[in-house]
Amino acid sequence: MNIVFLGSPGAGKGTQAIKLSDDKGFTHISTGDIFRAELKNNTELGKLAKQFIDNGELVPDDVVVDMVDAKIKSLGDIKGCILDGFPRTLNQGKAMEGKIDVALVIYIHVDKQEIIDRLSIRRVCGKCGNIQPNSENGLCNTCGGTLAQRDDDKPEVILNRLTVYETQTMPLIDYYKDKFYQIDGAREIDEVYKDILSVLEKFNAGN
Numbered sequence: 001m002n003i004v005f006l007g008s009p010g011a012g013k014g015t016q017a018i019k020l021s022d023d024k025g026f027t028h029i030s031t032g033d034i035f036r037a038e039l040k041n042n043t044e045l046g047k048l049a050k051q052f053i054d055n056g057e058l059v060p061d062d063v064v065v066d067m068v069d070a071k072i073k074s075l076g077d078i079k080g081c082i083l084d085g086f087p088r089t090l091n092q093g094k095a096m097e098g099k100i101d102v103a104l105v106i107y108i109h110v111d112k113q114e115i116i117d118r119l120s121i122r123r124v125c126g127k128c129g130n131i132q133p134n135s136e137n138g139l140c141n142t143c144g145g146t147l148a149q150r151d152d153d154k155p156e157v158i159l160n161r162l163t164v165y166e167t168q169t170m171p172l173i174d175y176y177k178d179k180f181y182q183i184d185g186a187r188e189i190d191e192v193y194k195d196i197l198s199v200l201e202k203f204n205a206g207n
């Protein structure tokens with residue numbers, strides 16, 4: 001069973017996808033994380049993606065679709081994927097038809113101002129990858145590693161990412177209307193997670 005996590009930058013897709021995959025054995029596929037790993041390894045794909053990511057623009061559809069297609073083919077026998085941040089254009093959604101069955105789409109909704117506040121203080125642990133708001137000592141509250149700010153969490157880039165989301169990604173809400181579940185993401189992380197679990201339970205019950 002494959003699940004798409006849809007939502008604006010900073011809505012909590014990554015936070016919830018990590019919890020759900022750890023807890024229920026899904027394979028977490030974050031296209032943003034894949035690009036950042038490619039960049040760290042200084043690959044051609046990473047260098048190409050950086051030009052778009054640093055400006056808050058989307059990487060071209062054909063590049064992303066080929067990358068996700070290859071990733072899915074490499075996975076073998078798995079319980080299912082959580083697609084975090086993919087698809088994020090109508091073209092990407094349409095291009096994946098027949099390549100992967102999307103069973104449900106969980107849309108995590110958070111207001112724009114809350115998003116800006118969250119992204120401005122977001123940090124990622126360089127050691128364990130934990131996502132959290134900045135801490136007083138700049139260290140990860142899970143493993144003690146050093147926290148870093150993502151290059152695309154600068155104020156002007158955040159605003160462009162939000163515009164790009166509204167114009168290019170929001171049309172997917174209508175495209176997926178038959179398998180679409182909206183969650184209020186502006187609550188405690190564990191409360192949001194509980195709602196996600198109850199959507200999964202309903203879905204398994206055939207609703």
Ligand code: AP5
Binds near residue numbers: 031
């Ligand atoms: P990507 O890495 O996917 O970034 P994004 O979609 O902008 O989403 P974020 O990772 O910023 O937010 P999130 O929803 O995961 O929130 P998080 O859990 O971190 O993509 C980056 C770039 O790569 C794109 O801009 C694009 O250039 C490119 N790209 C990627 N995929 C692409 C595609 N398919 N097509 C084309 N280009 C693509 O949480 C955010 C913060 O809030 C954290 O600090 C967290 O601790 C906190 N938080 C989370 N939940 C809560 C809560 N309930 N209450 C309070 N705080 C919370």
Ligand code: MG
Binds near residue numbers: 013014015030032085
């Ligand atoms: Mg993320």
